[in-house]
Amino acid sequence: MIQRSMTAEDFSLHRWELPDAGQWAELIRGVPVSLQPPDPEHGTIVLNLSKAFSAYVHSEMIGYPCFDLGLHVESAPDTVLHPAVSYFTSGERFSESDKDYTDSVPTLVVELATSNDRRSNINERITLYHRCGVSTVWVIDPDNKTVHILRRAGLGATRLTEFETLHGAPDLKNFKVNVGELFREPDWV
Numbered sequence: 001m002i003q004r005s006m007t008a009e010d011f012s013l014h015r016w017e018l019p020d021a022g023q024w025a026e027l028i029r030g031v032p033v034s035l036q037p038p039d040p041e042h043g044t045i046v047l048n049l050s051k052a053f054s055a056y057v058h059s060e061m062i063g064y065p066c067f068d069l070g071l072h073v074e075s076a077p078d079t080v081l082h083p084a085v086s087y088f089t090s091g092e093r094f095s096e097s098d099k100d101y102t103d104s105v106p107t108l109v110v111e112l113a114t115s116n117d118r119r120s121n122i123n124e125r126i127t128l129y130h131r132c133g134v135s136t137v138w139v140i141d142p143d144n145k146t147v148h149i150l151r152r153a154g155l156g157a158t159r160l161t162e163f164e165t166l167h168g169a170p171d172l173k174n175f176k177v178n179v180g181e182l183f184r185e186p187d188w189v
C-alpha cells in the first residue's frame with residue numbers, strides 16, 4: 001500500500017499516534033521520523049539554556065525563546081524540525097509559545113548534538129534553517145564541550161570551547177553565557 005505524504009498540519013494532528021506519543025518525532029519531506037530520545041545531558045543543557053535565556057529576557061526585554069517548537073522549514077513535501085530552542089525577536093511577544101509548529105522564522109535556532117541521529121544530519125538541518133531565513137544557528141556539542149555558531153550571511157563558523165564566552169550579538173545584543181556553564185550539572189538540592 002502506498003502511503004501519501006503528510007503535510008505539516010496532518011503531522012501536527014496525528015503526531016500523538018506515533019511511538020512515545022510523537023514526542024521525539026519530526027516530519028522529513030512528508031514522512032514522520034522518530035529520533036532517539038534525548039539523554040540526561042540534553043536535559044541539563046536545555047535547563048541551563050532556559051536559565052540563561054530567562055535572565056536575558058528579563059533584563060533586556062528582547063524577544064523570547066520557545067523550546068521544542070516545530071519549525072515548518074520546507075513545503076511540498078513538508079519538513080517540520082524540532083530544534084531544542086527557537087528564539088524569536090520579532091512579532092507579538094510569546095505568540096509562538098503555545099503552538100505545536102510554526103511557519104514564523106526565529107532569529108536563532110539552537111541544536112543539541114546529543115545523539116547519533118541528531119549528529120548525523122546536522123549539516124542538512126543547518127542548511128534548512130538558513131534557507132528558510134534563520135540568521136544564526138548554535139550547535140551545542142556536549143562530547144567536546146563546544147558551541148558552534150553558524151551565521152546565514154556567509155560569515156563562516158565560529159567554534160567556542162568551554163573556557164570561552166558565548167555572546168549573542170548581533171542577534172541577541174548583550175546576551176552572554178560561559179560555554180562551560182551550559183554543561184554544568186544543576187544543583188538539584
